[in-house]
């Protein structure tokens with residue numbers, strides 16, 4: 255249960271990092287990435303992942319398990 259950032263689309267604006275309730279988003283290789291181990295898909299916080307809501311460039315998607 256996690257989301258992932260497509261680094262080829264990320265503009266490194268940082269908007270997703272500040273809204274993550276589990277601090278799972280971190281700077282990585284010049285863009286941002288998601289720690290899959292701690293991402294909860296915002297379960298219990300929001301009906302929709304807050305980072306996806308924040309990303310104007312649509313670079314965040316659900317990870318298929």
Ligand code: SF4
Nearest residue numbers: 274293295296303305
């Ligand atoms: S889905 Fe929620 S918990 Fe996961 S990275 Fe995005 S904001 Fe953080």
Ligand code: SF4
Nearest residue numbers: 264265267268270309
């Ligand atoms: S909000 Fe989108 S473009 Fe901005 S850092 Fe996050 S994933 Fe990258």
